[in-house]
Amino acid sequence: MNQEHVTQLNDAIRAVKSTDLKNFYFVACGGSMANLYPAHYIFDREIETPSAIYSSNEFVHREPKALGKGSVVILCSHSGNTPETAKAAEFARKKGAVTIAFSNVVDSPLWKAAEFPIHYDYGVEATAKEGNSGMLYRLIFGILNEIAANEKYEKAIGSIDNLQKLYDVNKEMTFDAADEFGKKYKREKLIYTMASGPNYGVAYSFTSCLLMEMLWINSNAIHAGEYFHGPFEVTDFDVPFLLIKGLGETRPLDERAHDFVKKFSEKLTVVDAKDFNMDGIDEDLKSYFTPLIAGVVLRQYADRLAEHTGHPLSVRRYMWKMEY
Amino acid sequence: MNQEHVTQLNDAIRAVKSTDLKNFYFVACGGSMANLYPAHYIFDREIETPSAIYSSNEFVHREPKALGKGSVVILCSHSGNTPETAKAAEFARKKGAVTIAFSNVVDSPLWKAAEFPIHYDYGVEATAKEGNSGMLYRLIFGILNEIAANEKYEKAIGSIDNLQKLYDVNKEMTFDAADEFGKKYKREKLIYTMASGPNYGVAYSFTSCLLMEMLWINSNAIHAGEYFHGPFEVTDFDVPFLLIKGLGETRPLDERAHDFVKKFSEKLTVVDAKDFNMDGIDEDLKSYFTPLIAGVVLRQYADRLAEHTGHPLSVRRYMWKMEY
Numbered sequence: 001m002n003q004e005h006v007t008q009l010n011d012a013i014r015a016v017k018s019t020d021l022k023n024f025y026f027v028a029c030g031g032s033m034a035n036l037y038p039a040h041y042i043f044d045r046e047i048e049t050p051s052a053i054y055s056s057n058e059f060v061h062r063e064p065k066a067l068g069k070g071s072v073v074i075l076c077s078h079s080g081n082t083p084e085t086a087k088a089a090e091f092a093r094k095k096g097a098v099t100i101a102f103s104n105v106v107d108s109p110l111w112k113a114a115e116f117p118i119h120y121d122y123g124v125e126a127t128a129k130e131g132n133s134g135m136l137y138r139l140i141f142g143i144l145n146e147i148a149a150n151e152k153y154e155k156a157i158g159s160i161d162n163l164q165k166l167y168d169v170n171k172e173m174t175f176d177a178a179d180e181f182g183k184k185y186k187r188e189k190l191i192y193t194m195a196s197g198p199n200y201g202v203a204y205s206f207t208s209c210l211l212m213e214m215l216w217i218n219s220n221a222i223h224a225g226e227y228f229h230g231p232f233e234v235t236d237f238d239v240p241f242l243l244i245k246g247l248g249e250t251r252p253l254d255e256r257a258h259d260f261v262k263k264f265s266e267k268l269t270v271v272d273a274k275d276f277n278m279d280g281i282d283e284d285l286k287s288y289f290t291p292l293i294a295g296v297v298l299r300q301y302a303d304r305l306a307e308h309t310g311h312p313l314s315v316r317r318y319m320w321k322m323e324y
Numbered sequence: 325m326n327q328e329h330v331t332q333l334n335d336a337i338r339a340v341k342s343t344d345l346k347n348f349y350f351v352a353c354g355g356s357m358a359n360l361y362p363a364h365y366i367f368d369r370e371i372e373t374p375s376a377i378y379s380s381n382e383f384v385h386r387e388p389k390a391l392g393k394g395s396v397v398i399l400c401s402h403s404g405n406t407p408e409t410a411k412a413a414e415f416a417r418k419k420g421a422v423t424i425a426f427s428n429v430v431d432s433p434l435w436k437a438a439e440f441p442i443h444y445d446y447g448v449e450a451t452a453k454e455g456n457s458g459m460l461y462r463l464i465f466g467i468l469n470e471i472a473a474n475e476k477y478e479k480a481i482g483s484i485d486n487l488q489k490l491y492d493v494n495k496e497m498t499f500d501a502a503d504e505f506g507k508k509y510k511r512e513k514l515i516y517t518m519a520s521g522p523n524y525g526v527a528y529s530f531t532s533c534l535l536m537e538m539l540w541i542n543s544n545a546i547h548a549g550e551y552f553h554g555p556f557e558v559t560d561f562d563v564p565f566l567l568i569k570g571l572g573e574t575r576p577l578d579e580r581a582h583d584f585v586k587k588f589s590e591k592l593t594v595v596d597a598k599d600f601n602m603d604g605i606d607e608d609l610k611s612y613f614t615p616l617i618a619g620v621v622l623r624q625y626a627d628r629l630a631e632h633t634g635h636p637l638s639v640r641r642y643m644w645k646m647e648y
Contacts, residue, residue: 029549029550029552029553030550030552030554031553031554033550033553044386044388044389044390045386045387046389047389048389048390050374050376052376055549055550056549057549057577058520058521058547058574058577061520061521061573061574061576062365062368062369062521062574063369063573064368064369065368065370065371065372066368066372066373066374082553084549190542196381196382196385197382197385197386207554208550208554208555209553209554212554212555212557213553213555213556216557216558217558218542218544219544220531220542220543220545223379223382225353225379225381225408226353226379226532228353228354228648229353229354229357229379229406229533229537230354230531230532230533230536231532231536231537232537232642232643232648233536233537233538233540233640233641233642234536234542235642250382250386252385253381253382253385259648260642260648264642316557318556318584319556319557324556324580324583324584
């Protein structure tokens, strides 16, 4: 591992350990917030210390009363340039919280605003074990192992080394399905996504960043449990749904949604974690690692959709083109 | 006030007071969950005790580690018949939590499952002060006043008596705008909603229950802060948005979204709480009461949309017609 990465992680974990820990906040915007979602889920299941997740601007303006000394705020911005997230780091730091921020860009505004910045790799030469999710999971399981030492957490940290191999093999395994998806749905103006538990963030990210932002396709990330309490009434033979089925404790929610949608929509696509290759991940950790693999698999679904629609994922009409 | 309502509220508040309070959970499905949203927001701003909000089935399957003795779980189901919510009450009660459940139906499954059931009125003869939100706010500010006594909370409880008058006057004031909305958008297949802070639940409810469930119109409740981190790229001259602008601390998020959407969509509808009549609500409480009035105003928007489309809000294709 990159020695600076090791130092940055150790410093952050040590800071969490030495604070009089009261609560965790996960704070970011859009896709970065969605990436933090499984970390929040894991904390919720593993420890009694409360944690919550916010979009950066909501966090700053809402000003949660419990934010202060003893709070640990974990932030992320790929460019480190997201003004709301840099502001959230400043705001939390002023309140006395421990601030830990992930970014690909050293010395970016977020990097400077947070007390404990952590760099992650990105791009063709990067490997997943030190990419955004790899570094996030190192922090999360590192913190867990520090405050509630457990062999499971050590195993989780070890599993991170397998991520790149898993990304590669699962992308390869799902290429044909992704291409089929792109071909079949290239004319669609709307595609719903659905997930639950640790994978809800992946659905949110696919909806907000890949479909709406990059492909200009209308969408809504429907929580698989909430589906039956309103949204399911839009289901019809010609309404496309992309359902992510997870493993473990919340899978029954995905199963129930699946059983229903398949009866009434002829345009259902299922990405089922049961079909993933998860070699090297312990049975009791598979559920937690699912969103990472699902994220990579779904990115390929978006790539193929872009290919068939002829609308590259890099095209924007507002972002990078104006102030807002 | 109905004496049974008073007793039910007092019993619940006393139970919260006498527990060794650790955390609050708000748990329900769909529209009932959305109705609890502002209560969660108020707790987040007013007290350090952590609170979180879950869809019932996610709550049961996720099994948050911090749930147990010292937890207070506040649930809601209008009919009391929502199986996931009744199950969530049972589950939480077994874990040792104080369970408080709102329902319109005495002796319903949820009523029996919770330790402290609270009835609310509903229908043409009901008045808002003892309706679902009236009773919820009595509980919320009653709890706040018990654990952090404050004149503001007493004033809030007093304000609840004004709700019916405010509902009536604001419905009357916005009738023409609602009718215009119904007329103008009756052919739309998709309408986005947007809000932040205490009003996000109102947007969620309008999207999930009124547009998707009752009118079969595609939608997504976009958080006004998240809008700029993906979703805004779908904005175009012919894409309809319904933006709820709140008062108070998160209004800047709504303002920013407003400034952007109005430039690029010719189909923007704004429901601005600044235009509401809020007589009898103290200045520093207006933000908290906004979602209640916005909910009633927006219901009228849906009524008028139903009128002009000829699709009554009572029509379903799946609900009440099959098992799922």
